[in-house]
Amino acid sequence: MEESESVSAKNNADKVDVSSRQSSQTKPRLKLFNKVIEKSLQWLLDNASFDRFSHYFQPLSKQNPQLTEAMHKQFISQLQTLVQKEIATVIEEGDLQVRLEELDKLQELAKDTPHAAWRPTGVPEQDVCSDLVSYYKKQEEYMRIQLKKLQKENAGLAQKVQAGRENITHTEQRIASGVEEWRASLEDLEAFVSTLSPSENFESL
Known part of the structure; x- marks a missing residue:
């Protein structure tokens, strides 16, 4: 039973298309973002297994396992739909697709830059001093x-x-x-x- 639910969850996760993207036109960062979301959703669905679900409904699962299985399927479906809607809302409100594409463009433009961009050293005192020296100059x-x-x-x-x-x-x-x-x-x-x-x-x- 658990194996069949896991396979079903994986199949459902494979169908996730959070940002309604077209694979042929997807930018690198957007691809990476979608991949992370898919894996996160897959991890969530895997952790919501039938055994774990039935553990919290032991009297019902023992008396009527078919009903418990149907409830679990409905729970997985609703959970997946809800998560997808929430992620889609975040992407839309934050205009995430456009922002990620802008980052890709900036990265492409930075390839022609001869000098590497400044990066913090990890020591706040040195970073602040170096920044202040540049500012004062x-x-x-x-x-x-x-x-x-x-x-x-x-x-x-x-x-x-x-x-x-x-x-x-x-x-x-x-x-x-x-x-x-x-x-x-x-x-x-x-x-x-x-x-x-x-x-x-x-x-x-």
């Missing part, structure tokens, strides 16, 4: 670039300030020159007026 390079930009901007601003100061100096010089010219013109005017009407002439009038 990037930050240092970034700060150098920003410093050069600021120095260039400051140099440009300094030139503008210097040019502004020179313009102010030239303006002050022009104003001073204009004042001197105005004073000279005023003195010439006063001298000219004094020649036309000297003060003593006004006193004699």
Whole structure:
């Protein structure tokens, strides 16, 4: 009886198609995932053997073994269907097939990468330090670039300030020159007026 149930369980497990895949188009990781699920389901069904099932229904199994066998078959069928539905739901909600295919594509692209990808050493202190060193080096390079930009901007601003100061100096010089010219013109005017009407002439009038 147990042998027949085991064969039946294996036949049922062979029919499992968790992700409704087409074998000719299945990606490597999806194949591996389906294989693991099939083996896990097979292990579950094997452990739900008729002997173990009937052990928990001993009075009934002794009085009516045919009914116990029918109950076991129904239990196996419902268990398999329920597990398949749950796995299918997980695959659908997590979009697992697409994710696994993306991993396959990334692996294919990584074949052309000359350097191996970073892997942890297993010592957290070393991994953290190595990661921090890389991070700080990037930050240092970034700060150098920003410093050069600021120095260039400051140099440009300094030139503008210097040019502004020179313009102010030239303006002050022009104003001073204009004042001197105005004073000279005023003195010439006063001298000219004094020649036309000297003060003593006004006193004699």
